[in-house]
Amino acid sequence: MDTQRFHNKVIIVTGGGSGLGEDYCHGFASEGGIVVCVDIDEAAAIRTATALRETGNRSIAVPCDVTRTHEVEQMVEEALHTYGRIDVLVNNAGVISRRSLVGTTDEDWNREIDTDLKGPFLCARAVVPHMMERGYGKIVNISSVAGIVGCISTAYAASKAGVNGLTRQWALELAPYGIRVNSVAPGYTATPINEKLRLTPAAKRIGETIPLGWGKPADITAAVLFLSANESDYITGQTLAVDGGLTTTVDMGPEYRTFDT
Numbered sequence: 001m002d003t004q005r006f007h008n009k010v011i012i013v014t015g016g017g018s019g020l021g022e023d024y025c026h027g028f029a030s031e032g033g034i035v036v037c038v039d040i041d042e043a044a045a046i047r048t049a050t051a052l053r054e055t056g057n058r059s060i061a062v063p064c065d066v067t068r069t070h071e072v073e074q075m076v077e078e079a080l081h082t083y084g085r086i087d088v089l090v091n092n093a094g095v096i097s098r099r100s101l102v103g104t105t106d107e108d109w110n111r112e113i114d115t116d117l118k119g120p121f122l123c124a125r126a127v128v129p130h131m132m133e134r135g136y137g138k139i140v141n142i143s144s145v146a147g148i149v150g151c152i153s154t155a156y157a158a159s160k161a162g163v164n165g166l167t168r169q170w171a172l173e174l175a176p177y178g179i180r181v182n183s184v185a186p187g188y189t190a191t192p193i194n195e196k197l198r199l200t201p202a203a204k205r206i207g208e209t210i211p212l213g214w215g216k217p218a219d220i221t222a223a224v225l226f227l228s229a230n231e232s233d234y235i236t237g238q239t240l241a242v243d244g245g246l247t248t249t250v251d252m253g254p255e256y257r258t259f260d261t
């Protein structure tokens with residue numbers, strides 16, 4: 001396998017300051033990629049970009065709230081001004097509130113839909129004209145198993161199912177320009193976003209009902225890098241669940257898996 005799949009390619013990773021996004025940044029850089037690390041948390045973005053530069057890679061941190069059109073446009077301008085091109089956009093920044101339908105406030109709804117659904121739209125709209133000009137590009141949207149099955153909450157389910165819809169729509173529209181668009185739908189993966197959940201007994205039960213248990217950031221990163229690399233050029237419009245089998249099985253736990261007795 002080519003171990004420098006991103007040699008001299010410029011990759012924007014939103015939410016690159018923490019969790020999965022931080023792991024993708026390291027993955028891209030380890031294969032020669034130039035990473036534009038974007039995060040609303042400026043200190044976190046700087047931490048990731050600095051760590052990449054300290055290991056000899058090229059990277060900048062750009063503080064940006066992906067829900068704000070102007071900030072997103074400035075972020076894309078800065079990436080182009082610094083590196084002259086954008087090859088890959090990973091729409092990863094996201095938030096979760098675990099709320100019931102009736103417990104979802106207007107503020108919860110707006111915050112999640114704005115970050116998890118409008119954010120990818122704003123970033124893609126700002127980046128795509130440059131990819132169109134060059135006739136090549138890759139967009140990887142980070143969805144969730146919650147966009148495929150009911151498992152988290154109202155606004156999160158709506159935003160992640162919406163991301164899968166955007167992926168199919170953009171795949172159709174952008175294919176003539178050589179731009180491939182896919183989603184990765186992670187399952188339960190240990191990151192800061194589910195820190196509170198992992199401190200509860202539910203975390204163990206969740207792990208027991210997923211055929212392959214909880215995931216690691218590296219599991220998700222492998223899929224994101226594959227869909228960002230040339231080797232996946234004939235794949236577009238897909239949502240790849242990287243979820244240890246969660247969305248493909250009905251598994252009630254270890255006793256349920258006692259077959260042939």
Ligand SMILES: NC(=O)c1ccc[n+]([C@@H]2O[C@H](COP(=O)([O-])OP(=O)(O)OC[C@H]3O[C@@H](n4cnc5c(N)ncnc54)[C@H](O)[C@@H]3O)[C@@H](O)[C@H]2O)c1
Pocket residue numbers: 014015016017018019020021038039040041044064065066067092093094095096115119142143144145185186187188189190191192193194
């Ligand atoms: N960890 C999981 O189990 C899991 C499962 C399914 C999907 N996901 C998705 O993966 C993505 C990354 O999640 P994570 O687990 O790494 O969480 P995380 O909380 O560790 O990272 C999210 C990052 O996004 C940034 N961010 C939040 N709002 C932003 C905004 N408005 N503008 C710019 N940056 C913003 C945060 O500052 C943070 O650095 C999210 O889209 C999440 O929905 C995660």
